[in-house]
Amino acid sequence: MIRPSLDRFAVRSFALAALAVLAACGDPEPIKVGIIVGLTGRSADLGEASRNAVQLAADEVNQSGGINGRPISLIALDDEGKPEAAAAAVRRAHEEGVVAIIGPNLSSTTTGMLPEINRLEVITISPTASSLDFVDIDDFLFRINWSTRENATIYAKHYHNMGIRNVAAAIDANNRAFSESWLNEFKSAFEALGDVTVVSDLFDANSDQGYSSTARKLLESQPDAVLLIANSVDTAQITQQIRKLDKQTLIVAAEWAASERLLQLGGKAIEGIEMVQSYDRNNQSERYLDFKSAYFERFKRLPGYASVASYDAALMLFAALRKDDDPKTLKKNLIGLPVIDGLQQPLKFNKYGDAERRAFFVTVQDGSFVQQ
Structure with missing residues (x-):
């Protein structure tokens, strides 16, 4: 289920492996999820980290049978680190029929997207946007990050x-x-x-x-x-x-x-x-070590904070979709989720769709981040 790139905002449109066992009547219809992040520009490292983590999370869901028998199909769009490009990407994702969007990373691009996601009523979960402008507002933007x-x-x-x-x-x-x-x-x-x-x-x-x-x-x-x-x-x-x-x-x-x-x-x-x-680089839990190993094996680099937050965003979205994959009920289902076990911490949205993260001070020593 690979969809072609249709315009300049679609840097890469990719679908993950279909279910191992398909219904006799044909492939089940995929659940389309948009990823809108900066894949070019000065913050492309965050965008790539987010895209990779969501891809890994979707792979795991598809390999275990999908969501209610339906595979996840990801459509990645480049916001170029620009508010106007981010808004256009939302419109493109909506035309493609996504049930939700994961992204963006920057508060500036989130500002550009916000009028469009609210107008089109597309649930959007940002892994890292944190401007106070987004806090305690009842809209279609959800945030994994602190403010x-x-x-x-x-x-x-x-x-x-x-x-x-x-x-x-x-x-x-x-x-x-x-x-x-x-x-x-x-x-x-x-x-x-x-x-x-x-x-x-x-x-x-x-x-x-x-x-x-x-x-x-x-x-x-x-x-x-x-x-x-x-x-x-x-x-x-x-x-x-x-x-x-x-x-x-x-x-x-x-x-x-x-x-x-x-x-x-x-x-x-x-x-x-x-x-x-916003994550513990030295975390030794089995779950995080498995994620870290799978991420490195797949992408030949270690995950960073955007990877961890984006994977957590995908966990929340997929949990809500398991309750009901109807986009009209998704907002209610996300807010109503019980506490979900994230990679390193419990995850829960408040009534405004805001969440919290933990804090770890690090120092650069000998070319590496060392936790204080």
Whole structure:
């Protein structure tokens, strides 16, 4: 059941193996699920990780007989990391007849998709979008991730307890729905702890300004720590410029940067950089180790936080579809799900379709993420 790519947004349309035993009257009709993530652009590492994890989850369902006898068919569309492309991908997925969408990863592309998913009433489960703009709203967007408020507050308390009082932050102009929300929540939580200052600089990776200018501006205030609210590519490049000017100041990155691409691009400059990840890289549970092994065997790379969150998103969607694969009841069934065992933590949507994640601080040491 492989569907051809029909327009520029359909980077790859793929269907997973059909059921081992088919009904005598012919193949059962597949349940179509869209995946809308950035498969090109500066956050493509997150998109690929999400697509891979959902593919693995769907494979497992199909190999065990599908959902009520029907196989899952995945249709992957590239949002290009752009809000307008993400909105167009929603329309394309709806035309293809998907019952739901998993994605996107970025808050900016989620903002672009939101009017369309609500207009078309297509259930969409984002693994990683976290802007406060999406919280406590009764709509068709579900989120696996925590919000920027919860995440930024964790950072604020942690680094205040470490004695950090003066912070200089860089925020990404191309994902302001996330980066500005994150900074505002961090400032609010940090300043509530007393005797602190936070200065910030807005950077645009698409401009001609370059990262060296951003690095100089961040260091002008002689901060105790530099905070980078950016993707893995920009975080690596800004850190490299900072280290040319300053070898000692602590550099902290928002969770958005915490992917394997940061390790690949950062080199020695990112040694010592700290951030939060929403999963335990050292988890030794049988379930996670089986997932990790299957993921590596299939894709020749280790799973990251987007992989884990996307697999959990697929688990929730498939559990709701087992109750009833009618799209009209899917929203009610997702909210009504009991606690589901995720890869590393219990999963449950509240009445607004929001969920929670755990937090693990990591440091880059010898080219690897090491849990603190």
